[in-house]
Amino acid sequence: xxxxxxxxxxxxxxxxxxxxxxxxxxxxxxxxxxxxxxxxxxxxxxxxxxxxxxxxxxxxxxxxxxxxxxxxxxxxxxxxxxxxxxxxxxxxxxxxxxxxxxxxxxxxxxxxxxxxxxxxxxxxxxxxxxxxxxxxxxxxxxxxxxxxxxxxxxxxxxxxxxxxxxxxxxxxxxxxxxxxxxxxxxxxxxxxxxxxxxxxxxxxxxxxxxxxxxxxxxxxxxxxxxxxxxxxxxxx
Amino acid sequence: xxxxxxxxxxxxxxxxxxxxxxxxxxxxxxxxxxxxxxxxxxxxxxxxxxxxxxxxxxxxxxxxxxxxxxxxxxxxxxxxxxx
Numbered sequence: 419x420x421x422x423x424x425x426x427x428x429x430x431x432x433x434x435x436x437x438x439x440x441x442x443x444x445x446x447x448x449x450x451x452x453x454x455x456x457x458x459x460x461x462x463x464x465x466x467x468x469x470x471x472x473x474x475x476x477x478x479x480x481x482x483x484x485x486x487x488x489x490x491x492x493x494x495x496x497x498x499x500x501x502x503x504x505x506x507x508x509x510x511x512x513x514x515x516x517x518x519x520x521x522x523x524x525x526x527x528x529x530x531x532x533x534x535x536x537x538x539x540x541x542x543x544x545x546x547x548x549x550x551x552x553x554x555x556x557x558x559x560x561x562x563x564x565x566x567x568x569x570x571x572x573x574x575x576x577x578x579x580x581x582x583x584x585x586x587x588x589x590x591x592x593x594x595x596x597x598x599x600x601x602x603x604x605x606x607x608x609x610x611x612x613x614x615x616x617x618x619x620x621x622x623x624x625x626x627x628x629x630x631x632x633x634x635x636x637x638x639x640x641x642x643x644x645x646x647x648x649x650x651x652x653x654x
Numbered sequence: 655x656x657x658x659x660x661x662x663x664x665x666x667x668x669x670x671x672x673x674x675x676x677x678x679x680x681x682x683x684x685x686x687x688x689x690x691x692x693x694x695x696x697x698x699x700x701x702x703x704x705x706x707x708x709x710x711x712x713x714x715x716x717x718x719x720x721x722x723x724x725x726x727x728x729x730x731x732x733x734x735x736x737x
Contacts (some may be wrong), residue, residue, distance in 0.1 A: 482725060489722070518725065527726045529665075532673045572670060572728055600671065 425452045426647040429466025433458045433487045438473035438623060445623035451640035458490040468505040469496060471512025473621060483568045484514035485638035489587030493519060505549050505646050506615045510566055513617030519531045522610050522617045523581055524573045530600025536565040541620060542592040542605055545585060548609055553637045559592050560634040562625035569619040571601035578602055589618050657702050658711035661736045664724045665696035699723050
């Protein structure tokens with residue numbers, strides 16, 4: 419891609435019940451990456467430079483969304499990758515899994531409406547100095563869909579304050595559609611303290627081509643791919 | 655080794671929104687009941703543990719409750735031995 423001989427590789431983890439993995443692979447390719455699927459029973463990332471945990475209903479969402487997937491064999495390698503500073507993006511169910519695993523703060527509980535909310539929303543991007551948002555033009559709100567039953571972001575009040583203080587909120591639901599699920603502080607996505615793990619409930623991969631109604635989501639994938647490529651280019 | 659049966663009750667912590675409980679509460683007027691409030695909905699898990707002693711079995715149950723059955727951010731649990 420850049421003549422450096424290494425095309426950036428995005429790995430998409432596939433859990434039993436993932437259903438947005440192919441969309442994520444497609445969007446990552448549109449963003450310029452090589453891609454590979456990583457079955458959850460593997461313990462090796464096969465050279466993936468960045469990871470996406472896709473949407474779906476891993477393990478049928480039994481017990482709590484993400485609670486069982488968190489113990490899949492691959493999650494050890496995902497944690498190690500994150501601990502080394504590798505990029506991890508969790509989308510929808512992937513966000514729920516990251517939250518259950520403690521890789522991002524918070525918990526996602528049943529929507530306040532008690533309904534499965536599937537519709538187009540708008541996102542305010544709170545920070546552009548992260549590997550997940552660097553390609554988003556200043557001041558632009560992103561249009562993409564949500565589709566979830568358990569997307570209400572919850573965190574004890576003291577933790578919520580420290581999350582806000584350290585600027586851990588990356589995305590908030592914005593007008594006119596507003597907050598679809600009752601999330602605290604309209605939180606749609608967060609970033610971990612180290613700044614290399616991000617989870618969000620909306621689906622950027624479902625808004626990655628104009629024909630889908632929006633290609634705003636591709637900006638997040640492009641940010642991820644460019645940031646991971648820049649990290650790979652730095653000699654160890 | 656013996657078998658010990660336990661029940662783990664998992665409940666949303668106070669202050670955590672419980673939309674299911676609220677929905678059930680909201681339907682009570684249709685039953686003509688106006689004397690019930692604070693409905694909270696949780697989960698009950700029953701399981702059998704093979705261990706040498708009941709306290710050994712309880713240690714395993716407590717680990718499962720902490721790590722898997724409940725999310726400590728939003729839920730609290732209690733465990734009791736049952737027959």
